[in-house]
Amino acid sequence: MIFRQLFDSVSGTYTYLIASRRGGEALIIDPVLEKVDRYLKLVEELDLKLVKAVDTHLHADHITGLGALRDRTHCVTVMGEQTLADVVSMRVAEGDRIAIEGLSLDVLYTPGHTDDSYSFLMEGRVFTGDTLLIRGTGRTDFQNGNPRQQYDSIFNKLLRLPDETLLYPAHDYKGDTVSTIGEERLFNPRLKVQSIDEYVDLMNNLNLPNPKMMDVAVPANIHVGLHQDLIALNGWALSATDAMAIRGRSDVAIVDLRERSEREKYGVIPGSLHAPYADLQENISAGGMLHELAAATGKRIVFYCAFGERSAMAVQAAQDAGLVTACHIQGGIDAWKKADGPIAH
Ligand SMILES: [Fe+2]
Numbered sequence: 229m230i231f232r233q234l235f236d237s238v239s240g241t242y243t244y245l246i247a248s249r250r251g252g253e254a255l256i257i258d259p260v261l262e263k264v265d266r267y268l269k270l271v272e273e274l275d276l277k278l279v280k281a282v283d284t285h286l287h288a289d290h291i292t293g294l295g296a297l298r299d300r301t302h303c304v305t306v307m308g309e310q311t312l313a314d315v316v317s318m319r320v321a322e323g324d325r326i327a328i329e330g331l332s333l334d335v336l337y338t339p340g341h342t343d344d345s346y347s348f349l350m351e352g353r354v355f356t357g358d359t360l361l362i363r364g365t366g367r368t369d370f371q372n373g374n375p376r377q378q379y380d381s382i383f384n385k386l387l388r389l390p391d392e393t394l395l396y397p398a399h400d401y402k403g404d405t406v407s408t409i410g411e412e413r414l415f416n417p418r419l420k421v422q423s424i425d426e427y428v429d430l431m432n433n434l435n436l437p438n439p440k441m442m443d444v445a446v447p448a449n450i451h452v453g454l455h456q457d458l459i460a461l462n463g464w465a466l467s468a469t470d471a472m473a474i475r476g477r478s479d480v481a482i483v484d485l486r487e488r489s490e491r492e493k494y495g496v497i498p499g500s501l502h503a504p505y506a507d508l509q510e511n512i513s514a515g516g517m518l519h520e521l522a523a524a525t526g527k528r529i530v531f532y533c534a535f536g537e538r539s540a541m542a543v544q545a546a547q548d549a550g551l552v553t554a555c556h557i558q559g560g561i562d563a564w565k566k567a568d569g570p571i572a573h
Pocket of ligand 1: 285286287288289341358366
């Protein structure tokens with residue numbers, strides 16, 4: 229396995245680049261905008277293909293690299309379902325898995341630092357974001373933070389992992405890089421409380437100044453910018469209602485780009501084909517399934533995904549590959565459901 233812990237010294241952020249092998253797919257956790265060139269150089273040097281970029285939560289101390297990585301690699305951007313960030317193309321919840329070739333992260337919902345804080349568990353390692361830090365815990369005094377929820381996330385979820393589980397936080401300001409669950413249980417001063425009320429008291433009396441970047445970073449991380457707006461300007465977007473009207477026509481192929489787990493969990497548009505986003509390039513190239521469908525049978529390709537972000541990227545790629553009828557359902561199956569479109573399970 230390839231595992232790299234990268235550091236942004238300005239914000240004290242740790243970013244993790246993970247892949248199962250050289251030459252294979254990679255994912256990145258908590259990338260920082262200013263370091264995107266560095267990450268992509270490393271991705272290239274290790275001959276990796278970045279397919280997913282994940283944030284543990286909406287950061288207040290730095291601007292996320294998710295948008296820049298999406299624009300430069302067309303990777304899928306992932307956060308928890310509570311997130312307000314518009315850049316996210318795949319939302320996950322407790323019990324889901326974030327999979328790439330050869331490895332997967334188990335998703336744990338660990339709110340408290342923020343209401344969109346998640347931890348990710350992978351083969352004896354846990355990425356705790358700012359929920360549980362090395363000898364500390366993330367502050368709970370803004371972004372819908374809640375010390376009670378954080379206590380529950382830490383004591384009833386993270387500390388129940390095996391003691392030897394390696395703990396990789398999103399931040400450290402003292403130079404520590406890794407700890408273990410067992411070590412934090414024993415030595416983390418914030419966890420030496422006798423009750424949940426004592427923890428709440430402790431967290432409510434930290435009196436910390438706001439992070440320097442907060443007023444810039446939070447709005448910037450919520451509004452990174454959508455691909456969908458550009459796609460719509462080109463006339464390549466259908467509203468859910470428009471798509472409903474042409475569903476079932478013989479000259480239309482509705483194509484679901486989501487992963488199998490998302491299809492099972494949220495259902496599909498009846499009669500749609502499945503062509504996962506990860507295989508897009510292959511499918512739209514000459515000889516590929518979608519290429520043949522558009523070229524040989526003249527069908528109009530209508531992509532959709534969860535919220536319209538992956539499908540917007542797919543429309544651009546398909547148009548670039550010469551599939552001039554390609555369009556997508558703006559807002560994805562989320563918009564389709566809100567417009568009372570039929571769903572099959
Ligand atoms: Fe944070």
